Amino acid sequence: MKNRVFVALIVSVVLALPAFAQQTGSTSQDQPAASQPIQSAPAAQTAPPPSTDQTSSMSSSQSVGATGKQPLQAETREGFWGRVNPFARKKYVQRQTQPIRDRVNELDELTSANTRMIKDTDSRAQQGIQLASAKANEADQHAIDAGNKAQAAQQTATQANTRLSTVEQVVGNIDQYKATTQTEIRFRPGQSVLSQNAKTALDDMATPLKSQRGYIIEVQGFSSGHGQTAIATSQKMADSVVRYLVLNHDIPVYRIYVVGMGNAPVPSANTAEEQPKTKRTSGGRVEISLLKNDLEQLASTSTAPNQPAPAK
Numbered sequence: 001m002k003n004r005v006f007v008a009l010i011v012s013v014v015l016a017l018p019a020f021a022q023q024t025g026s027t028s029q030d031q032p033a034a035s036q037p038i039q040s041a042p043a044a045q046t047a048p049p050p051s052t053d054q055t056s057s058m059s060s061s062q063s064v065g066a067t068g069k070q071p072l073q074a075e076t077r078e079g080f081w082g083r084v085n086p087f088a089r090k091k092y093v094q095r096q097t098q099p100i101r102d103r104v105n106e107l108d109e110l111t112s113a114n115t116r117m118i119k120d121t122d123s124r125a126q127q128g129i130q131l132a133s134a135k136a137n138e139a140d141q142h143a144i145d146a147g148n149k150a151q152a153a154q155q156t157a158t159q160a161n162t163r164l165s166t167v168e169q170v171v172g173n174i175d176q177y178k179a180t181t182q183t184e185i186r187f188r189p190g191q192s193v194l195s196q197n198a199k200t201a202l203d204d205m206a207t208p209l210k211s212q213r214g215y216i217i218e219v220q221g222f223s224s225g226h227g228q229t230a231i232a233t234s235q236k237m238a239d240s241v242v243r244y245l246v247l248n249h250d251i252p253v254y255r256i257y258v259v260g261m262g263n264a265p266v267p268s269a270n271t272a273e274e275q276p277k278t279k280r281t282s283g284g285r286v287e288i289s290l291l292k293n294d295l296e297q298l299a300s301t302s303t304a305p306n307q308p309a310p311a312k
Helices: 002-046 052-061 090-172 196-211 227-249 295-303
Strands: 178-187 215-222 256-262 266-268 277-279 284-292
Touching: 178 196, 178 227, 196 227, 196 284, 215 227, 227 256, 227 284
Parallel strands: 215 256
Antiparallel strands: 178 284, 215 284, 266 277
16 A cells, blocks of 8 residues: 555656646746846946957847847756756747747748849849840931931932032033034925925934934025025025924924025035135035034933932
């Protein structure tokens, strides 16, 4: 009987030890907080100025972590069982580890926020780079267009300068006519009617003139005889030629210059050693000379299509 009582007493003591140790640990944690005001009051009156080591320890204890809070402080008192309680209950362990879990959760949230901020910053940076690249490409295209326009303007200016030089040259030589073709029409003595051969010769000369500019036609009539009679006869033959050109080929009258020369002497070309001699007309004839200036060349240049500038 006594042995049973002794065994029961030992078992009850063993079972009571964890509860007593738990209470002792919690009491030891609460006692320093309660005893600090009592101990700090006389210490504030008599304590000497803190040393360098104490200042550094105080500054390190007041440092702020990544979450903006003070670092977790380890327990200074270990309790009955020390830092590791072999008989600690679940609530005690949870109560001890809860601050650590809270700090870990805060760090996870801070890390997630920083990650989102980094991604947002990178996205904005990429958008800025793409926008800058698009603006640079647009500026390059504008520069290329401006260069093409400048080249076209330079080419136009060069053409205008060339055109102006040509116009100045033509205007300076507007009254300088050069003989291109010459046709002679023969008449029977005392007649002023054109033969078929004469009409054919006039057609060959006047047909190409419908689309030309800058020309004049010089018509000179020559007739045998003397005095006013020869002049009148030569004028009639020249008038018949002019009438045919105006009515059949629509040659403007202001382009035709008519003169009746009568039996005026005509210079005759001989050899270079001899002096030029004159001869008189033995029958009726009309000389038609076609004279041109540079106006036709200017007109053909102005109507020519401009060649487009090569694309680059």
